[in-house]
Amino acid sequence: MYFASDNSGPVHPQVLDALARANDGYQMAYGADTLMNDVRDKIRGLFEAPGAAVYLVATGTAANSLALATLSEPWQTIFCSPMAHIHEDECNAPEFYSGAKLTLVPGGEKMTPQALRQAIAGEETRGVHGPQRGPVSITQVTERGTVYSLDELRALCTVAKGYNLPVHLDGARFTNALVALDCTPAEMTWKAGVDAVSFGGTKNGLMGVEAVVFFDESKAWEFELRRKRGAHLFSKHRYLSAQMEAYLSDDLWLTSARQANANCARLTEGLRAAGASFLHEPQANMIFASFPRGVHKALHQAGAVYHLWGATLEGEDDEEMLACRLVCDWAISNEQIDAFLALF
Structure with missing residues (x-):
């Protein structure tokens, strides 16, 4: 009953098999391996972007930070939600790698076009004394488990393009969002106005790799230099x-995300039936739910692993509603989900 994070689950057996095959013999280093040619072609194909620049790094923080550094200048500011992963969970790495600052667009887990326009308009108002306008970064799936619709993405990109600003998509859970929207990678990125995407895999069954895709190939050499200088080559x-x-073979990226989302839907349905309330409507593979302290105690005693959200088990009132975060990956079984729900 492990719902702490999709980072905590096992590596998919097909991936382990591929690593074993790759371990045979010798290959050129630093991305000149023959497998990378296939990866590059496959990613360009699935994004319908034959000219895209494609690179791999080992962590999502590196993907986001190096991509944003490539899209920005040190005197600029990067616009994002107050709940964006680059703000909440990356220890100022985007600022470290780029030299730019973050400007938090007021609102909830999602940015709105109106709030983004107001935030952008508020910068470049102090001449040389203030930060200049820089990239917009969107987290998809959001850190609260919700998903930007294609219309919402297009609207945000339209605002950014109105100020001639590039757009970055933090897609650590890219495929969970994609299958939730039932759209194509192109529709969720460059067709909506996105210039660069962090295409995540670690949370969806990989050991540790993320792709960075630039739809503007002119950024390729700068990214390569930043990746090397940042110690991520x-x-x-x-x-x-x-x-x-x-x-990317045999649709593993899609089937894994579909399974994770289906697992979350099963858990969501059971929680609703048990009377839990939701802080945000679940749309992908992450849930924020509230239920009584007494139930949390029973779950923890039975070995369930998940994070309480702004709450603690300590307290005498077992009826007090406590919030928690529950994340499903591709590997969690129906039996584990049902065992969790049986304790309500």
């Missing part, structure tokens, strides 16, 4: 390539 790069190649 792997010498034995073939082990990154092998993971991503397996991920």
Whole structure:
């Protein structure tokens, strides 16, 4: 009954098999391995972007930070939600790698076009003394488990383009959002106005690899330099390539995300039936729910693993509603989900 994070689940067996195959013999280093050619072609194909620049790094923080550094200048500011992953969970890495600051667009887990326009208009108002306008970064799936619709993405990109600003999509859970929207990668990125995407795999069954895709190929060399200077160019790069190649073969990236979302839907249905309330409507593979302290105690005693949200088990009132975060990955079984729900 492990719902702490989709980072905590196992690596998919097909990925482990691919790593074992990649371990045979010798390959050129630093991304010159033959597998990377296949990965590049596959990602360009699925994004319908034959000219896209495609790179691999080992962590989502590196993907986001290096992409945003490439899209910005040190005197600029990056616009994002107060609940964006780059603000809440990356220890100022985007600022470290870019030299730029973050401007938090007022609102909830999602930015609105109106709030974004107001935030952008509020910068470049102090001449040389203030930050200049820089990229817009959107987290998809959001840190509260919700998903921007294609219309919402297009509307935000339209605002950014009105100020000639690039747009970055933090897609750590890219495929969970994609299957929730039942759209194509192109529709959720460059067709909506996105310039660069962090295409995540680690949360969806990979050991540790993320792709960075630039739809403007002119950014390619700068990213390569920043990746090397930032210590994120792997010498034995073939082990990154092998993971991503397996991920993109036989639709593993899609089937894993569909399974994670289906697991979350099963858990959501059971929680509703048990009388839980939701802080945000679940749309992908992450739930924020409230139920009584007494139930939380029973779950923890039975070995369930998940995070309470702004709450603690300590307290005498077992009827007090406590919030928690529950995340489903591709590997959690129906039996584990049902055992969790049986304790309500």
